[in-house]
Amino acid sequence: MAATNGTGHAGRATGRPTLEQVAAHAGVGRGTVSRVINGSPRVSEETRTLVEAAIAELGYVPNRAARALAANRTDAVALVVPESQDRFFAEPYFSDIVRGVGAGLAGTGMQLLLTLAPQGGERATLAQYLAADRVDGVLLVSVHAGDPLPDQLAALSVPVVISGRRSADEPLAAVDSDNFEGAREAVAHLAARGRRTIATITGPLDVYGAQRRLDGYRSAVAGAGLDADPRLTAAADFSEEGGRRAMRALLDDRPDLDAVFAASDVMAAGARATLREAGRRVPRDVALVGFDDSAVARHMDPALTSVRQPIEEMGRTMARVLLEEIASPPAAARRPQIVLPTRLVVRDSS
Numbered sequence: 001m002a003a004t005n006g007t008g009h010a011g012r013a014t015g016r017p018t019l020e021q022v023a024a025h026a027g028v029g030r031g032t033v034s035r036v037i038n039g040s041p042r043v044s045e046e047t048r049t050l051v052e053a054a055i056a057e058l059g060y061v062p063n064r065a066a067r068a069l070a071a072n073r074t075d076a077v078a079l080v081v082p083e084s085q086d087r088f089f090a091e092p093y094f095s096d097i098v099r100g101v102g103a104g105l106a107g108t109g110m111q112l113l114l115t116l117a118p119q120g121g122e123r124a125t126l127a128q129y130l131a132a133d134r135v136d137g138v139l140l141v142s143v144h145a146g147d148p149l150p151d152q153l154a155a156l157s158v159p160v161v162i163s164g165r166r167s168a169d170e171p172l173a174a175v176d177s178d179n180f181e182g183a184r185e186a187v188a189h190l191a192a193r194g195r196r197t198i199a200t201i202t203g204p205l206d207v208y209g210a211q212r213r214l215d216g217y218r219s220a221v222a223g224a225g226l227d228a229d230p231r232l233t234a235a236a237d238f239s240e241e242g243g244r245r246a247m248r249a250l251l252d253d254r255p256d257l258d259a260v261f262a263a264s265d266v267m268a269a270g271a272r273a274t275l276r277e278a279g280r281r282v283p284r285d286v287a288l289v290g291f292d293d294s295a296v297a298r299h300m301d302p303a304l305t306s307v308r309q310p311i312e313e314m315g316r317t318m319a320r321v322l323l324e325e326i327a328s329p330p331a332a333a334r335r336p337q338i339v340l341p342t343r344l345v346v347r348d349s350s
Helices: 019-026 030-037 045-058 064-070 085-090 092-105 121-131 149-155 179-192 208-223 240-253 265-277 295-299 311-327
Strands: 076-081 111-116 137-141 160-163 173-177 198-202 233-235 259-262 287-292 305-308 337-340 343-345
Touching (some): 019 030, 030 045, 092 111, 092 137, 092 311, 111 121, 137 149, 137 311, 149 160, 160 311, 173 311, 179 198, 179 208, 179 259, 179 287, 179 343, 198 208, 198 240, 198 265, 233 240, 240 265, 265 287, 265 295, 287 295
Parallel strands (some): 076 111, 076 137, 173 337, 198 259, 287 305
């Protein structure tokens, strides 16, 4: 009979200990070892201790691929960003989210697959991939109102966690920052500094987070009894060029403005460039506040006052919630709505 040392398969010895060897060493059956490895409660504490000691002594490493197959798992999750490549690499928010998700999955054995899926052919490819059960769950970032992707994923019975709710009634598990309070605090800060004509550059208003930042701006303006002229509001697309264009429009409509709250640091950088071209000094003539507290804020001249949202923590939290959704039976799976606090970081621009 051919030897089975190290593999359990004749003629294919590798020197790696097998499940059978662990069982023999612990004096238990193969099924008992399997139950211990998979965390089954159907094992006494004494037996579990014996098996764990045998695993440690022999240096046994469970075959993850076989375990995943037996559990109908892939040990992979997808991070789906429905944005273009240009937007993904230009906006620091996305790199911070990826960093946080990676930290949240560290040590779990889960692979992270990054997918950019703007409208078009990429969506069809993504749908086919997910329908084939290639991942255990999906983390979805930067969703616009009316985008069918979240509901398509839910229809596939794929566990989904979304970063940034689509509405106050978001049915999917979601992790968000307190966009309303962050914006309100930013504008209240400008009012406290004596600014009376405060404009805002919003993000795209088909994004719920951008809506909430506009709501926070309006609440602070009303609370301070400031000018609420609608010409003090200009929409942009979270890009630097969008911030430039919106700032030009604001100066054309209300040249007397003395402060601007931009709904992202990147748009604030664009606004800063337009103000400089117009001969407006920051903060002497026009105070400026952004949102995100990204590296952009720290490297601007003058350094940008910005609302810090805990983006990496959001990524870690998303990963944790998704792992819980994957581990729970569908009937028992919760749909948490987690909103993390923001904080205003005051610098020279205001």
